[in-house]
Amino acid sequence: MNTKAIYATFLFAALSLCTLSARAETSVTPKPYSYGSQLDIKKVLSLKQEATTGCGIVDARMTYLDSHDKVQVMSYRTFADGCIGEN
Structure with a gap:
């Protein structure tokens, strides 16, 4: 196996993990x-x-x-980033 194929395999695996977490976030209802x-x-x-x-x-x-490695989503209210440095 050549090095390009190995690099492509690792890149594909890394991208798959990133999309998996993004899909998990959209399928979980925020609490x-x-x-x-x-x-x-x-x-x-x-x-x-x-x-x-x-x-x-x-x-x-x-x-x-969470402690059982299950993806959870929590919604909350917070100050916007534009408030940094404001009094």
């Missing part, structure tokens, strides 16, 4: 966060929030693995 929720977060996979240019409260979601 809304509420104060006092018991969180079971083993590893955070991604953090996303609404795009905005100003400062304000936006919807966000966190995709993570």
